[in-house]
Amino acid sequence: MKVAEKRLRQLGNRMLQELKRGNSPYIEIPVRALGNVYFDSERRLLQLGEKSGRRYFLNLAHAKKFMQTLLVASYCLELIQKGKHASLRDVYYALKRNLPNSKEVTFQDQSESNPVIEDLEVSLNLLREELHISADRKGYLIGNIVLRERVVDETFEIDASQLGTGGWGIPSNVEEIEFLDIQADYVLVIETGAMFERLAEERFWKKNNCLMVATKGQPSRGTRRLIHRLYYEANLPVYVFTDGDPYGWYIYSVIKQGSINLAYLSEKLGTPDAKFLGVTMSDVDKYNLHGQVHKLKEGDIKRAKELKDYPWFKNEEWQREINLMLEKKIRIEQQAFSSKSLEYVAEVYLPEKIEKEDFLP
């Protein structure tokens, strides 16, 4: 029996016990508020604290959510038993129905089922992928790597060096993937699809012997998990190349440690050893990009100030970088180098940075 199945059964049995004793059944859910999140500086991971709340059936303010949580739990058990995966929206549709003798429905819309799934993840300490629920898919992979993916009762071998400029679409669930052969020195994670394609056109991965991963903005869980596994299982250093703005930093931060409100997942999704390649504020001077900068918006400034307080940015290098931006009130994009020439990034900027290991931690 899989771990997930065992935990779901335990959850049910504990509730049944309470009921038999004449008490209201409940589910215990760790609190995900900022106050219950801490940074484990040894493991360099965000962790949930001890605080938790109980969701009681007999409390009217909890009852509906209690019911919803149970519905999701029993559906997950079904999925696991059948070996199939469902998307967040599938779960919503599978469970949405009218309550007997009432105009009320089990789930009004997906914004009611999504948080319940999160509740269950944290309550059972399982990834939603382990509960056979898949998230949004996004991101591409290209490079000298051969993967094997198991799809129900069949397997496929994927050679990511034979995909032209297209690359492999990273699926939402990468749990069923094995690395068969890797010929690369590091993983280059790229924020924008356009930059990924630009570098693919230059065959940067081939000339520089690396794997290229595009996140297309904020990385999906599948992409984060893949990066995590490439680091931990294949021992490849991870370099993250984003725009030089708080949004790009946040992408980096999520790859590295996870977001505050999904902190409990860092252990399985985060890559604390990832390095930030650029674009940095000092690159603006170094590569004379002053004409290509943009003004920071209010939202950028707010976010930069928030990031400044993240535990993993509490080091000299990052504080300097963030302060510099707040001072100059500018941001700089990956594609700013196009003002020099199209090939500049591939031929000058990236090789120079990697050669000199000019990274932020």
Place this chain on the structure above:
Amino acid sequence: MKVAEKRLRQLGNRMLQELKRGNSPYIEIPVRALGNVYFDSERRLLQLGEKSGRRYFLNLAHAKKFMQTLLVASYCLELIQKGKHASLRDVYYALKRNLPNSKEVTFQDQSESNPVIEDLEVSLNLLREELHISADRKGYLIGNIVLRERVVDETFEIDASQLGTGGWGIPSNVEEIEFLDIQADYVLVIETGAMFERLAEERFWKKNNCLMVATKGQPSRGTRRLIHRLYYEANLPVYVFTDGDPYGWYIYSVIKQGSINLAYLSEKLGTPDAKFLGVTMSDVDKYNLHGQVHKLKEGDIKRAKELKDYPWFKNEEWQREINLMLEKKIRIEQQAFSSKSLEYVAEVYLPEKIEKEDFLP
């Protein structure tokens, strides 16, 4: 000399002639307003009419745009000569600079350069891809197909049947692709990434001998061009499977004919023979999905009414479909079938629809 290069040079020479005659140089740009678009019902394509406007250097209201158009034109010439491709954003960065003795810049932001590129496309009757400008990339391909992509001076062979659930990321530019081998009966175009992945997990493409293309919402130009080429070059029928709502219809409409404001591209991007597979309003009755429908929003209703007037929806079947929706005021999603079972779409719905050819034109 490529066609694109020739046309760019012509543009410049015409202007120079005007100038020599002591007149203001100008660029002639066909009008893209609704009034100048018509439906060529024989070729079943949206076409631009005869009306055009002139952009004069000497008219203050035109002058800046005139300059911008020239800047983009001369940059495209450069790209073509070097055989490289630039994204919309690359173009912006490459051309953004201060005007001499002024605080004004050539392009304030990308929303200034994008429309100029469109102007140039329509003025020269060339796709932006032919001008070596690549658009947004999005969409995946999976199935029994082998492609060959030429990347500058190298070629890759891509086997889309060996990609697990991930699939091949369709690049923004598919001009450099050749079809080497195709073993499939039709192309199934799928709106959502989740449904694509679901069907990939069921290996639908393999069991039903088809190619699967995910658009992930509104299809990118690369995806539209790929579908176009699969239909015209490989003679594969195209079935489009979207949500049953005006947004889904619009996706279908764009694949089929193109959008009104990019009508001039239909010839190279549209697939007028594509068929709409579902989900249709009558499917709601046929498959008893009444519990899974959603109410239409104001915006949906407005869009449905607009679509009703599109020339290619001016047939009995579509008018019935649209009226039915406006009457019932509901919409239905692809994933609604999950309420029956996860496998229902793959095992019952799609095979049944395709078997019976139960499509809308």
Place this chain on the structure above:
Amino acid sequence: MALADELFREFRSMSVSEFFRKNAAMLGYTGRIRSLTTIVHEGVTNAIDAGEECGKLPNVYIRIENLGDGGRYRITIEDNASGIPEKYIPEVFGKMLAGSKAHRNMQSRGQQGLGISGAVLFCQTSSGKPVRVISSTGEKGIIAEVMIDVEKNKGKVSKKEEFDPKGWMGTRVEMEAKGVSYNRSKYGAFNYLRLTSLANPHVQIELIEPDGTKVLFERVTEELPKPPKEVKPHPYGITADDLLRLAREKGGERKSLKTILVKELSRFSDKRVRELKEKMALILLSRKLETQIEDLDKYLSEIQDEEEKRRIKKIYSGFLSQAAKILRKEARYLNWEEADLIVNAFSRMKLLAPPTEGLSPIGEENISRTMKAVLNPEFVACVTRPPKTYRGGIPFQVEVGIAYGGQVDEEGIEVFRFANRTPLLFDRGGCAITEAVKSIDWKRYGIDPNKDKVALLVNIVSVHIPYTSTGKQAIADVPEISKEIRLAVMEVARKLMRYVKRKKREMEKEAKMKALLKYVPEVAKAMSRLTGASEEEIETELSELISKKYLSSEDFSEEEREEAIKKEEKVILISNGGGLDEGSRKEAETTRE
């Protein structure tokens, strides 16, 4: 000299009637509807006052006839009071600024002696017709036609005859005006009478409208309000000028000032004379020493020199005798400086608040009864606040009734304003009552000021109502009064809040049980799948659990539950806010390539 004399050749004086003839708008004669309402108001006010003064339950009969000819109307108003003695008829109807109320310190509807004579003036200048007065004091009846001699501000009786009243007592006034109009709008005479009835439950009002419709506003209580009494002025409320006038008016027969003070002021007795003298002397001393009276003690205690101390003591004794001398002197010889000194001294004495017998509120019970009768609401609460004073000595009192739901028909808060039980229809915006009601944070009382159906009755009674203008339609923003209105409104609002909450609680308990039972089948099915136990059995046990909680004692105390809700809310808050991880939300906002 020639120039000035020439320029002043045109100098002449004008009577008060002439003034108001030119400025009729100042008396409320502006607009066709309002002019008629004002006439009705003046007549009805007098009729009710008259009834109350003679101790009878007032019956007021009003007839309004449309005579055509461009808005010519006849307005007849009849009361059942004591009648008017023949010799006063020309004065009452024909002389402006004449009456029995303005110079007396008591609550009454009319105050300035401008009311009925103003109506007569308006009628005669618009229609050219005299007013017809039929009055009987019991034995003899008089029919008289009265006009105002505008130049002289005097009543002129053009026709007069006697008749046998056959026991009827009362006064009937027939007025004819031109350029006026009647309707049932908010500002019309009908609404005026409806509201008058609301604030005067002891009055019976019968109205015959122009189309012959007879409307009866019935008496709701047989209890006559206790008659307002004349109250002597309070030392706090008096100015030097007032004191001078009092001394001259009342001091005719060689009375000493002291006697006048004790006799003519309230709350000032023989016992306080000594204190008054001391305060007077202290004021004089502080002036002499050029210090503030408040600093006097400190000033004196700082003097070390015994000689100096004695000298000052002596000066003080001198001032004491000077004060005594002032108080002993004949009142009518009081001068302004002395009066100023006394008023100054008054303000430094601690005196009882003025007596409030002069005030006659409607009373909580009566307000409640009449609001129920007229508005038929779901709930009524009333409060009559204790009397207070403003500007030092003018007694006033605020009462407020609130009606909620039922047949109260307009959404939002409708305010019925009254001053001495007289409805205020106009100038709503500039009125302290409106402002005070507006300033209440109704949401705090669980009331939606735009949606809930609420009617408020606010009545201010006072010996002297501070109106903002001669039109007497808005109450000035006097801080003491505004505060009392607020307190009163807040008091009834609290009562209403308690009612609304109690009603809600009862309904909620039942709803809660139903709500929980609804979830039982789904929960049972899921628990059964997770555990393999019998679905039916679990369903039974869950239902029993719910019954136990709501039908016997509760599992959790109210506090515990609230605590639990709070806790859970915190979690919900986070899980909703972060339902999508932040990345995908941001992603949805911008696609940047």
Place this chain on the structure above:
Amino acid sequence: MALADELFREFRSMSVSEFFRKNAAMLGYTGRIRSLTTIVHEGVTNAIDAGEECGKLPNVYIRIENLGDGGRYRITIEDNASGIPEKYIPEVFGKMLAGSKAHRNMQSRGQQGLGISGAVLFCQTSSGKPVRVISSTGEKGIIAEVMIDVEKNKGKVSKKEEFDPKGWMGTRVEMEAKGVSYNRSKYGAFNYLRLTSLANPHVQIELIEPDGTKVLFERVTEELPKPPKEVKPHPYGITADDLLRLAREKGGERKSLKTILVKELSRFSDKRVRELKEKMALILLSRKLETQIEDLDKYLSEIQDEEEKRRIKKIYSGFLSQAAKILRKEARYLNWEEADLIVNAFSRMKLLAPPTEGLSPIGEENISRTMKAVLNPEFVACVTRPPKTYRGGIPFQVEVGIAYGGQVDEEGIEVFRFANRTPLLFDRGGCAITEAVKSIDWKRYGIDPNKDKVALLVNIVSVHIPYTSTGKQAIADVPEISKEIRLAVMEVARKLMRYVKRKKREMEKEAKMKALLKYVPEVAKAMSRLTGASEEEIETELSELISKKYLSSEDFSEEEREEAIKKEEKVILISNGGGLDEGSRKEAETTRE
């Protein structure tokens, strides 16, 4: 009988002074600052009126002294006019509703004879002090202390002495009030005087403030406004009651009514008497036939029967003689019905508008001069509208000045309101001027009513200003007046708009040329790359093209260019809207998996 007599024992009458003593707020004595401003206003108004009446350029001297003791102030106001004859001194200062203006149909600052006597009343009741009047008519000077005998509404002179004026002529008034205050706020006396100066450029005002600061508001023009004349009432503006009074007042010496009408009314001559008679007869006929006078013609034309026609003709002749008889009769015996008939007949005649010699506006040139002097703006425009009448016959005139930019210091539109050149400081909200200015759609005139610096001066002059209340601080919303204000404001706003536009156009032409030149280098470089031609050469040719266009005649006519712009705009609109193809825009909105 006993009851009524007892109840009426307290009946008595009150003088007008007594009334206003109790209701000082109605005269503007409310609040410390405003009370002092009101005193200054009454004094200054009289001073300027007096100067103008005797044909001198007014010099007004005001001194305000703080005497301590809880807001005790002395206010001294001196003019250089003709002085007041000794025997009028008690009347002018001590009797309310007395004056030389109210009963005359002419424009003046004061109107009701309540002004200076009201100030005296307020001073004496607050401070106990009489007013000190020093006046000289040239030969003899008088110093008098005047108080009001409130009960009798009469002036009482307590001290009086003569002095040799040594040629000085004028009046100096010293008043002492308590409980008032002075400052330089918007509502204070300083601002009042500043604004008075603005509307009275021929007046010199000197102010000594309590701290000794001397402020001089200088005379801007030496030209005295043409003196307002008394105007006879116009038939349109008269009521039956007015006519009766006129007939009685003027008809003393057996004069016929006709004589009185011709002599005492304006725009009514002997020649119109016949028409009047006919109209009177027609009204009587229509009453007799029970039809509307408007329908009379139709009614008569429909009669077929000749007999009947003759009968009606006869009746009409009878009415004609009846009308003639009325006009022949002695004026003082006119009765109300006859007066009503005549007034009715007047309203059906076409008469010339009333003469406007009674009005004395500031004049466009003077407004312009004073606004420039006081506000130092960038631009000024003024308009004095032609006189109009309201309510049938009361002449009035509106003038408006607008000042823009420069040192006009507040953002937004500041409105200075005046009535007969007197500033209105209070009750801004309820004033027809404020409403009229608010109702203008300023954006239409290219003016941002929140950002642009605009000052408006609005002055209404009239024989009778329709104030909303005795406080005389707001003008009633009379449709004829509001309309004139709007028209005047719109006229100056149009002038301002033209100025602003012209200024903008000049600046634009130069900017355009510079703008085009800016693009030349980039365009040249790109064209060179596309064609291979010399960049330098292209640059030269482009620059020449621009010079040719802006320095010689233009390549395109203005219309052509506008046409081209419109065309291009259409394209721009589409290409912006559809810059991203619609799909990707929608994509950015929703990610649905």
